[in-house]
Amino acid sequence: MTIAHFSDLHFGRIGHPGVVDALVEEVNRGDVTLAVLSGDLTQRAQSREFKAAQELLASLDPPTLVVPGNHDVHPWWHPIRRLRTPLSRYQAYITDDLAPTFDTDGVAALGISTAHGFTIKSGRVADADRKAIRDYFGPMDEERFKVLVLHHHLTKMQSLGPHDIVGQARRTLQTAVEEEVDLILCGHLHVSRIEPVEIIPADHRVVVASAGTATSNRWRTGYESTNFYNRITISPEAFTIEERRYVPEDEQFTRDGVTRFDRRAAADSAPTRTDS
Template sequence: MMNFAGTRRAVAYLSRNQPMAPSIKETARMKIIHITDTHLVPAGQTLHTLDPAARLKRVLDDVNQTHPDADLVVLTGDLTQDGNPAAYALLKSLLSELSMPVRLLLGNHDARDNFRAAFPDHPVDRHGFIQSMMPVPGSDDRLLFLDSNSASEIGGRYCEARAAWLRETLAACPESPLTVFIHHPPVAHGMAHFDNIGLHDSEVLMQILRAHPGGVRHIFFGHIHIPMTGTTRDGIGFTAGRGCTHQFRQEFRNPAPDWIAGVPNYAVITLTPELLSCHGVDTIDAQAIAPANVCAGP
């Protein structure tokens, strides 16, 4: 089912200078950078006393320096704080410095029309939703990018139009294992603050994913601004990013916990035939206290 030994496929990615234009890279090992909840505001403004653009730039600089071999960068929504066109223009400028391709998703703080105006070449489905599927080179695996933005409410929706696209898309690759990216968690998250503003029809999406013969390797999402990982009863793994800009104090039962500054952070996902791993990176600006010794082993 997870056959990475098949014929290598040419995959259209997004180039550095034109982030939404295709380029080709083939490998049986894929490294993906996961960033979420950047909440950009127009240049010169702050959010909760923080500069979201400065935070994102710190992350992108570290990704360029530390992971130049990454195959893809994925931002899972709440790209901006309120969908401001100037914030999307700022995001586009910051992403132009990346040395690898990018996929972007929408969260509840985003505005689909303003996003599409700023990123007109970004993949969309036939209804204009920001969702698409990407083959993993050299394998039967697929990366799935889903749109849970709902213009009329804070939480998310996965409406019938989006669900119909997903069913049709997966029907064309029934044996392909999936790695899924979305903004809103389609699983229980344990944070009281989000009880009424999560993915309101999550079971619609989960039923489709559970029925997929190729299985789901993992689901990555944002929205809750805390680190989280787990597995559903039927064996679907999931991981939440912390939020690149502001984060929540982890008071799970408090419906109104404090926002905290935290640290700029991202995750490194490695996808191979045998393993999907995710390393959280939150030590970009950590204070060094002593050098480690080389451990020779037995």
Template sequence: MSTLLQVSDPHFGAEWPAAVDALVALVTTLRPDLVVLSGDLTQRARRRQFDAARAFVDRLGPQALLAIPGNHDIPLFDPFARLWRPYARYRHAFGADLEPVFDAPTLLVQGVNTTRPARHTAGEISAAQIERVARRFELARPAQLRVAVVHQPIATAGPSKRHDRLHGAEAALRRWADAGVDLVLGGHTHRPEINAVAVAGSTRKVYAIQGGTAVSWRVRDGQPNSVNLIAYDHAGEGARRARVTRYEHDAAGGRFVAGEPRVLDLTPAHAAAPAPR
């Protein structure tokens, strides 16, 4: 079984130290194959905030890491840096690649940079990015879970939240469904949710999995700090499923506590599951 832990919107500079310690303990216990940071690693893209985010990652030990920037990881109050060197501090802490890839026997995870220095909070994905990501997933091996990681959400529930959606989301969903994408992980809203998106003309559903804020005080709608553990076990015959477990921070207990898992059916509509034995 392969596992990845989605850690979104930690906002170092606005973090709860107790939640940070509890999350380090959780990662030590779970030992996921991959930790995914889906943006907004910092509160205001300051050097000391990136240093804190990097120090947190270093505490996690040898787990593989895939990180992408969020809109808060671009300087807001320094116009020169925002326009001419928007990712300099991010790259110093987390490397030059803004769209990293994790390729393992049963996991293919592609990061996508949806931030734009010319936009304040809104995210965008270009036609070139959509196509580049699709071609990567078209080369996936049959046993791999195919996961794209964005910051701003590709799908959200309810009309009041649609303004948060990524510009270019519909085109991305259509093309990526055709390319075999299973899951799109996102953050930005600080509201954890899972949406099964039916894509017109496709036999596949794409699941949009939103993370809450992992360790910051910038929670929304009374939701506690949370992270998502995604487990995938591909037996090689017919049905494909992933299990998503949300871990919420229990401040009184000083730990992250597992909720009820949700099982996601990744099998295309035309593919029948094998008969019971």
């Protein structure tokens, strides 16, 4: 099974003229089973931005699993909308399902929303979402590969230095570990990083794959003009995460590196990394 994971499109702030078309072409020609979009479809939650995101999703051949990000709630200059119906435009244009699921070929995925009107940018995981994690993954057998999708981070990425994490991160990460989630897909930081979780001792390994901004010019300092998405391949023996970087001169994505995790190895076993 193959998952295309992209994040932080930020329609309204597209970085390169050909990057959106290149992303769609990559996903549609790549034998992808599921396309996952982990939030921030828009820059200011405007209708025209959601329409552009809606058109992109409609142009994808594989089924999609989408969750909102903090930029997909009504902005602060609409305070009543932001607090009362923060995701009304997202739900009107994209989906009203804030806990989407996908289950096939021994792989199960669940998305949760961390975007709320009362937070600024770091988001929060509600008690109901932790319950959704337990209810969805809990009854599954240990052979099922479990994927949790959200916009914000549940843990610090050790290689990135200081950055924000979502409210109730520790409790939510503990829930994910208890339910034997294998892979957490997120975005928000606008840079591609792949790391095992190291802050909670456990017999079960959890890997975090943070996708860079797929199409926008809101690049993280030090990664200017760089757009990424991840291609994840899952087999009974292992799973690999291929980071694919956009090359503006060629108007296409190219492999930047591949990280492989052995599913049968010990929780503290090291992954193997191959750079392009």
